[in-house]
Structure formats: C-alpha cells, structure tokens
Amino acid sequence: MSGCNGLSRVDQRRMLKLVTPEEAFRRLQQTIRITKLDFEAVSIENSCGRVLAESVVSSTNIPFINRSAVDGYAVKARDTKNVSAKKPLKLKIEGELFPASALGEFSLLPGQTVYLGCGAPVPEGSDAVIRVEETRRHGEELEVCRPLEKDKNVIFAGEDVKRGSIVLSEGHILRPQDIGLLAALRIRRVKVIRKPRVAVISIGDELTGLERDEPSKTINNYALIISAMASEFGALPKIIGIASDVLSEIVEKIEKALTIAEIVVTIGGCSVGVKDFVPDAVNTIGKPGVIAHGIKISPGKVTGLGVVKGKPIVMLPGHIVSSVAGFHLFVAPLIRLHSGSNILGTPQIRAKVSQDVKAKRGMQAFLRVHLKKIKNEFVAVPISGGSSSLSTLIKANGFTVLNEGAVVKKGDKLSVTLFNEKELLQL
Amino acid sequence: MSGCNGLSRVDQRRMLKLVTPEEAFRRLQQTIRITKLDFEAVSIENSCGRVLAESVVSSTNIPFINRSAVDGYAVKARDTKNVSAKKPLKLKIEGELFPASALGEFSLLPGQTVYLGCGAPVPEGSDAVIRVEETRRHGEELEVCRPLEKDKNVIFAGEDVKRGSIVLSEGHILRPQDIGLLAALRIRRVKVIRKPRVAVISIGDELTGLERDEPSKTINNYALIISAMASEFGALPKIIGIASDVLSEIVEKIEKALTIAEIVVTIGGCSVGVKDFVPDAVNTIGKPGVIAHGIKISPGKVTGLGVVKGKPIVMLPGHIVSSVAGFHLFVAPLIRLHSGSNILGTPQIRAKVSQDVKAKRGMQAFLRVHLKKIKNEFVAVPISGGSSSLSTLIKANGFTVLNEGAVVKKGDKLSVTLFNEKELLQL
Numbered sequence: 001m002s003g004c005n006g007l008s009r010v011d012q013r014r015m016l017k018l019v020t021p022e023e024a025f026r027r028l029q030q031t032i033r034i035t036k037l038d039f040e041a042v043s044i045e046n047s048c049g050r051v052l053a054e055s056v057v058s059s060t061n062i063p064f065i066n067r068s069a070v071d072g073y074a075v076k077a078r079d080t081k082n083v084s085a086k087k088p089l090k091l092k093i094e095g096e097l098f099p100a101s102a103l104g105e106f107s108l109l110p111g112q113t114v115y116l117g118c119g120a121p122v123p124e125g126s127d128a129v130i131r132v133e134e135t136r137r138h139g140e141e142l143e144v145c146r147p148l149e150k151d152k153n154v155i156f157a158g159e160d161v162k163r164g165s166i167v168l169s170e171g172h173i174l175r176p177q178d179i180g181l182l183a184a185l186r187i188r189r190v191k192v193i194r195k196p197r198v199a200v201i202s203i204g205d206e207l208t209g210l211e212r213d214e215p216s217k218t219i220n221n222y223a224l225i226i227s228a229m230a231s232e233f234g235a236l237p238k239i240i241g242i243a244s245d246v247l248s249e250i251v252e253k254i255e256k257a258l259t260i261a262e263i264v265v266t267i268g269g270c271s272v273g274v275k276d277f278v279p280d281a282v283n284t285i286g287k288p289g290v291i292a293h294g295i296k297i298s299p300g301k302v303t304g305l306g307v308v309k310g311k312p313i314v315m316l317p318g319h320i321v322s323s324v325a326g327f328h329l330f331v332a333p334l335i336r337l338h339s340g341s342n343i344l345g346t347p348q349i350r351a352k353v354s355q356d357v358k359a360k361r362g363m364q365a366f367l368r369v370h371l372k373k374i375k376n377e378f379v380a381v382p383i384s385g386g387s388s389s390l391s392t393l394i395k396a397n398g399f400t401v402l403n404e405g406a407v408v409k410k411g412d413k414l415s416v417t418l419f420n421e422k423e424l425l426q427l
Numbered sequence: 428m429s430g431c432n433g434l435s436r437v438d439q440r441r442m443l444k445l446v447t448p449e450e451a452f453r454r455l456q457q458t459i460r461i462t463k464l465d466f467e468a469v470s471i472e473n474s475c476g477r478v479l480a481e482s483v484v485s486s487t488n489i490p491f492i493n494r495s496a497v498d499g500y501a502v503k504a505r506d507t508k509n510v511s512a513k514k515p516l517k518l519k520i521e522g523e524l525f526p527a528s529a530l531g532e533f534s535l536l537p538g539q540t541v542y543l544g545c546g547a548p549v550p551e552g553s554d555a556v557i558r559v560e561e562t563r564r565h566g567e568e569l570e571v572c573r574p575l576e577k578d579k580n581v582i583f584a585g586e587d588v589k590r591g592s593i594v595l596s597e598g599h600i601l602r603p604q605d606i607g608l609l610a611a612l613r614i615r616r617v618k619v620i621r622k623p624r625v626a627v628i629s630i631g632d633e634l635t636g637l638e639r640d641e642p643s644k645t646i647n648n649y650a651l652i653i654s655a656m657a658s659e660f661g662a663l664p665k666i667i668g669i670a671s672d673v674l675s676e677i678v679e680k681i682e683k684a685l686t687i688a689e690i691v692v693t694i695g696g697c698s699v700g701v702k703d704f705v706p707d708a709v710n711t712i713g714k715p716g717v718i719a720h721g722i723k724i725s726p727g728k729v730t731g732l733g734v735v736k737g738k739p740i741v742m743l744p745g746h747i748v749s750s751v752a753g754f755h756l757f758v759a760p761l762i763r764l765h766s767g768s769n770i771l772g773t774p775q776i777r778a779k780v781s782q783d784v785k786a787k788r789g790m791q792a793f794l795r796v797h798l799k800k801i802k803n804e805f806v807a808v809p810i811s812g813g814s815s816s817l818s819t820l821i822k823a824n825g826f827t828v829l830n831e832g833a834v835v836k837k838g839d840k841l842s843v844t845l846f847n848e849k850e851l852l853q854l
Binding site for chain 2: 063096102155232275424
C-alpha cells in the first residue's frame with residue numbers, strides 16, 4: 001500500500017521514526033545537562049518526604065550520659081550478689097534523681113542509694129538500677145529483694161547513637177523518626193535536594209481553563225492530572241496554560257517554560273496531523289530540538305522527546321492514557337534524575353495476571369491494571385479501553401509494560417508499578 | 428514477694444491494670460462521641476490525598492459527542508465493503524474538522540468525506556473513521572484503500588463516563604486522575620472529610636523546645652516525631668508544647684488541647700513513678716477520665732487511654748519505641764475513625780521473618796522490623812534494642828505485633844505494617 005504511506009501529504013505533517021522507550025530515554029540522558037543537583041535548606045519540621053542532600057554525622061552521643069531505663073533505685077550490682085526477699089540488701093535512700101537532674105548531684109558510697117525516675121542520670125558509685133516493684137521501702141530505708149547483674153536497666157551514653165557515626169545518608173528520603181533524630185542532634189535546618197520544577201503546557205484550540213469554562217470547549221483537565229502526578233513524584237508543577245494550535249503560540253509557551261522549569265512537558269499537538277505543531281516548535285526554539293518522535297509502545301506511540309538549552313522537553317500525546325504512559329516512561333524518571341533519588345513514587349509489586357494479555361508485534365504494551373489482594377496474594381486485573389478513556393485510569397491503580405510482541409498467560413507473574421505509593425492504601 | 432508489690436508506696440503512684448490493646452481500643456470506641464464527620468469544600472487542585480465526603484455522580488456524558496480517535500477521514504462503513512488498494516472508494520473532501528469544531532458544521536452525503544483531526548466530532552452521515560495512512564489523497568479527492576467496520580476509530584458520547592453514573596464513591600481517597608475527572612465534569616470544589624486535629628503535649632521537667640535549646644536539657648523531639656506521623660496519616664497536628672511534671676500544668680495543657688483538637692496525645696508522664704501525673708490530670712479534668720491504663724504489649728505497657736468531653740486522650744509512654752507502638756495501636760486508628768477512611772497510612776505486607784522471634788507470656792510484642800525485598804520476596808528482619816532507642820526506629824521501616832506468648836520460627840510468614848506508605852519506596 002505504498003501510495004497510502006507517502007511522506008509529502010497535505011494531511012500528514014510528518015512520519016514517526018519509532019524507537020524503543022529505552023533507546024529514547026538513553027538519548028535523553030545523553031543530551032540533557034544536569035551539572036549538579038540544586039539544594040536548599042529547610043527547617044526539619046518541613047523536611048518530611050524530602051531527599052537529603054548530604055549525609056548527617058552525629059555530633060554527640062545519644063543519650064548524652066548513662067540513664068535509668070526504669071523507675072527504680074541505683075545499686076552497685078556486686079552488692080546484690082546473694083540477696084533475696086528473706087535476706088535483702090539494705091540501703092539508705094539519699095535522695096531522688098529525675099531526667100532533668102544533673103549528673104553530678106549525687107556520688108554514692110557503699111550502703112547508699114537514690115531513687116531514679118525513668119530517664120534519670122545513673123550516679124557515680126552505681127552500675128545498675130533495680131525496679132521499684134522489686135524493692136521494699138521503709139521510710140528512708142530500701143530493701144533490695146533480688147540479685148542484679150551489672151548494667152541492668154541502664155541505658156548507656158552513646159548506646160543509641162554514637163558521636164561521629166553517620167546517622168542518615170545522602171539520598172535518604174526523610175521520615176518522621178529521622179526528623180526526631182535530627183532534632184535530638186540539635187539540627188534545626190537540613191540540606192535537601194531542591195524539588196525539580198515541571199512546567200506543563202496544554203496544546204489545543206478546543207481547550208479551555210477550568211476558571212473560564214466556555215461550555216462548547218473541553219476543560220484542560222489533563223494538565224491537572226499530569227501536574228498532580230508530578231507533585232506526587234516529588235516535583236513542583238507549574239501549569240503554564242493553554243497554547244492554541246498555532247506554531248508561534250506553542251513556541252512562546254515552551255520558551256517561557258524553559259526559563260522557569262528544569263523539565264518541560266507538553267500535552268497534545270505531537271501526532272502526525274495537520275495541526276500538530278509541537279515538534280516543529282521544539283525544533284524552532286533551538287538545538288538539538290527533537291531527539292526522538294515515535295515510541296514503540298501502545299498506547300503512547302506519538303510521544304516525543306526534545307532537548308533545548310540542555311533541558312528536556314517531553315511531548316505527551318493528547319489522549320490521556322497515552323499521556324500517562326509517557327509520564328511514567330519519561331517524566332517520572334526525569335523527576336528522579338533531578339531529585340537525587342531513583343525510587344520516588346514507584347512501588348513495584350509482583351502479581352499474578354488474571355487473564356491472558358499480549359503486546360502487538362514490534363510494540364511494547366502499556367497495560368493498565370487494577371492490582372488487588374486476594375487471600376494475601378496480589379492479582380493484576382488488566383483494564384481494557386481506548387487510549388482516551390479517563391475512566392479506565394479511575395479503575396486502574398497501576399500499570400505494567402509488556403515486551404514487544406509478548407504473550408503472557410493467565411496466572412503468570414508480572415511486575416506491576418503502582419501509579420504512586422498511595423495507591424497501596426486503596427488495594 | 429508480696430512486700431515488694433504493695434499499692435501504697437511513696438515511690439509508686441499507682442498500679443497498672445493490664446488489658447489487651449483490642450480491649451483498650453474497644454473501650455475507647457464505646458466511650459468517645461463521634462456524632463458525624465466534619466467536612467469542608469476544597470478546590471480540586473488541593474484535593475489530592477483527601478477523603479471524599481460524598482459520592483460524585485456524573486452530570487454529563489464524556490465525551491459529550493462522538494469523536495474521532497485518530498487523524499483520518501469520516502466514512503460510512505458500509506460503503507467500504509469491497510474496497511482495496513486496487514479498487515479504492517473515492518470520496519470528495521468537503522473540509523476539515525478539529526476537536527474545537529462544532530458538531531453541526533458538516534452533514535455528509537454519499538460520496539463525501541471530511542478530514543477529522545484526532546478528537547474532532549464525527550459528523551452526521553458517517554459512522555467510522557479511516558486513518559490518514561490508510562488512504563490516498565489527490566487534491567480534494569480521497570481514496571480509501573481498505574474496508575472498515577462500523578464504529579471503527581469512533582469514541583462514542585458517554586463511552587468513557589455515562590451521565591448519571593457514580594464516578595467516585597464516598598470515602599475514596601482522591602488521586603490525580605480523579606481530579607482530572609472532576610474537572611472534566613466541571614466540578615471546581617469538592618466536599619472532603621475535614622482532617623482531624625491531633626494535639627500533642629510533651630510532659631517532663633527535662634524537656635526543652637528546639638527553639639529555646641537549653642544545653643542541659645533534652646530536646647522535645649518526640650513531639651516532632653508523633654506529629655509528623657499524625658500528619659502522614661492524614662491528620663492536622665498541633666504541637667501544644669511542654670508541660671512540667673506538675674499536675675496543674677498538665678491539666679491546663681490538656682484542657683487547652685481539648686478545645687482545639689479532636690484527638691489529644693500526651694507523651695511521657697504516664698508510668699507508675701512519683702512524677703507521673705498524666706493519668707491524675709485526665710481524671711481531674713472530667714468524666715470518665717482514664718478508661719484504661721496498662722496495655723498487654725511490650726514495649727508500650729504503660730500506655731493509657733482516657734476520655735473527657737467525649738474526646739479521646741491517648742497517653743503515650745516517654746520511651747520513643749513505646750510511644751510509636753502506642754501511636755500505631757491507638758492514635759492511628761483514631762485518626763482513621765475521624766477521617767472516614769479505614770485505610771489511611773497502613774500498607775500491610777506478608778513477609779518471611781529472618782530469625783526466630785517470640786513474645787513474653789501474657790504480653791503481645793510490638794516488633795520493630797526492617798522489611799526488605801530479596802529476589803522478589805519480602806523478608807522481615809527484626810530490629811532489637813531498648814524501648815528508648817531512636818536509632819532502632821531509623822533502621823526499621825515497619826512493625827508487626829505478635830500474639831501473647833507467640834513463638835514464631837525463622838521463615839514463618841508475618842504480616843508487616845509499614846510505618847507509612849512512603850516506606851515502600853525505600854525498600
């Protein structure tokens with residue numbers, strides 16, 4: 001059907017030269033410039049979920065001094081060697097220590113003890129703590145009813161964290177307990193990788209913003225989806241707005257985006273139709289321009305990649321499922337590259353597939369799946385539907401990519417990537 | 428050892444009456460008053476991760492009209508029945524339609540066609556779309572080279588979402604694609620459950636705030652940990668500050684907390700020592716006061732629960748591991764009760780345990796574990812250490828609870844709860 005596939009048609013702007021997603025991303029990695037990751041200092045209270053830009057070394061021992069692990073009394077272990085309820089060790093209670101007490105307040109002589117509130121310093125002259133309920137008390141006299149080994153109920157200085165040790169490593173994603181540790185080390189602000197900015201441009205005469213809402217037009221909702229996804233992957237999304245199907249408008253919006261973001265994403269206008277100007281726009285703006293257009297994956301085939309001024313431009317298709325595929329294949333890994341973490345937002349789970357699935361010859365398949373748990377086993381149910389069907393993405397909670405021409409049988413195991421880590425909660 | 432366990436001691440304020448975590452939480456559920464969950468309207472852009480307060484019914488069909496799924500030409504399928512490259516169907520091109528075009532712009536007669544950009548309305552008189560690359564074009568004459576079945580490459584009105592259907596259900600946690608759907612339905616604001624407020628009070632003479640930082644004192648870092656955890660579970664934490672080990676100060680802080688939060692959490696001051704005033708404070712404030720003190724779990728034994736003015740007060744122990752155990756046992760489920768979702772923040776994964784573990788007789792065990800993936804299999808490595816060891820919580824990423832006296836052998840499967848869904852990313 002040669003005549004049906006000519007290059008110079010009035011109704012087709014260009015031909016796609018298909019490459020694999022891996023090859024396309026390799027080109028991108030080789031062409032973009034990430035000199036060094038930008039960082040910023042944030043207060044530890046606002047650091048949860050952020051990526052550490054440098055390792056943290058402990059400047060102190062935690063705890064700072066030996067402390068009691070229980071409410072009890074300070075004893076010298078060897079003095080309790082042969083004691084029992086019938087033959088107790090008798091000690092004189094000299095006073096009380098509490099967590100707020102200073103270490104030097106007491107120095108015990110043989111026959112002396114002090115009450116230790118849980119967390120109190122263990123005073124000189126003692127090396128163990130006997131629990132309150134294992135003693136008898138008569139006024140200022142204490143009877144210890146059982147033998148105690150040395151160090152019993154003592155938390156040692158540096159036992160939890162040793163001075164000079166690396167407590168958190170560069171690239172670690174901060175969690176509540178990490179913030180608690182930073183506070184204990186009296187660190188108030190912490191260096192984290194700056195969130196990469198992702199600019200999102202929507203292309204199409206038919207689009208209108210939610211705020212304007214012309215009834216005859218289509219709401220620009222895909223930009224909301226892609227930017228919310230970028231946000232969940234740890235980026236800072238910036239919705240640039242809508243460009244009409246006019247080359248100059250698209251050029252202008254992309255140029256603006258390049259000045260304020262590390263990653264530029266366009267939605268729509270990158271197919272082969274007469275109004276698909278995005279690849280032309282990218283080539284107009286600068287070198288090398290488009291580095292790949294046409295990906296061996298379905299849906300998502302018309303996705304394109306460009307680089308201008310060292311920055312990546314991901315041209316996502318106008319169908320939402322294709323667009324989401326392109327996001328996971330290219331935008332998510334770009335965010336990770338710019339975030340100093342190769343793990344953000346991508347929980348993967350092995351699951352049995354609930355029915356036969358396959359990919360077309362020469363094409364990988366981006367398969368929407370609904371991952372669910374049946375009797376403690378993960379099952380992936382493929383969700384079929386057109387590439388413009390938003391409702392299939394509502395039903396799905398993740399995806400899997402099949403190799404070119406792959407045939408996978410019901411019951412075979414697949415690696416499912418959840419759309420993001422929160423999807424795990426709705427399983 | 429009767430004399431070692433009397434009730435009226437000067438060095439022990441009270442005896443614990445141990446109950447199981449389940450019994451304690453049952454009492455709490457029976458005693459607190461949650462009349463009805465509070466909701467608020469938020470803009471859809473800010474609704475990601477929030478819990479829907481009402482089901483959403485589609486007010487419209489998506490798409491609104493039949494649209495082309497490809498760049499191509501409108502045809503009547505039955506006219507293509509016997510066509511081939513050698514014997515093509517010839518049609519006159521009457522014009523072009525694009526996604527922004529109105530439906531009524533063309534009405535095709537036999538022998539006519541229009542160019543349809545991807546997403547363009549499919550005009551009257553046609554019922555299928557042939558791809559550009561499957562046609563030949565000579566000026567205004569189109570040659571269709573192959574037969575087409577009816578509906579081919581047509582996206583039907585309502586195919587994605589039918590008017591009147593429930594698209595998102597009450598209790599659903601909103602995701603990016605859901606926000607896109609709401610926008611498509613021209614919904615700008617959405618009713619979500621208000622985040623429950625969790626007030627956190629730290630008790631102890633030894634504590635100082637990070638902002639004051641008296642060098643001889645201990646930084647109040649546990650409040651940061653518990654409030655960051657509350658935040659990750661979908662609550663709005665409010666750090667009330669530090670109360671000294673003085674009954675009146677604790678009473679005052681709890682009373683303040685009850686006025687601004689749905690859930691009150693205290694940290695420390697709830698053991699049996701001479702300075703442990705929190706249970707007294709709770710009983711002082713109102714009825715019923717303390718409803719459980721002493722939980723059959725280790726660590727976490729001295730955790731207490733109270734209810735005043737229908738609101739829950741969780742008394743967490745001063746050791747951080749016990750405190751985190753108490754959070755997961757009581758605070759997290761309380762947040763869920765107040766959030767309208769029983770799933771927030773609690774991904775559970777079955778894993779093989781890497782060594783023998785056991786619980787004491789008559790006590791459940793809160794076991795810190797480091798869940799990791801070895802050859803696509805989840806393995807839970809128990810992390811041992813004292814209940815005051817923050818570093819063990821840095822090493823751990825989840826926990827499991829063993830039944831009273833349970834003996835679990837290496838290789839047996841356990842259900843591990845990750846500290847929160849983000850932990851999955853660091854596996």
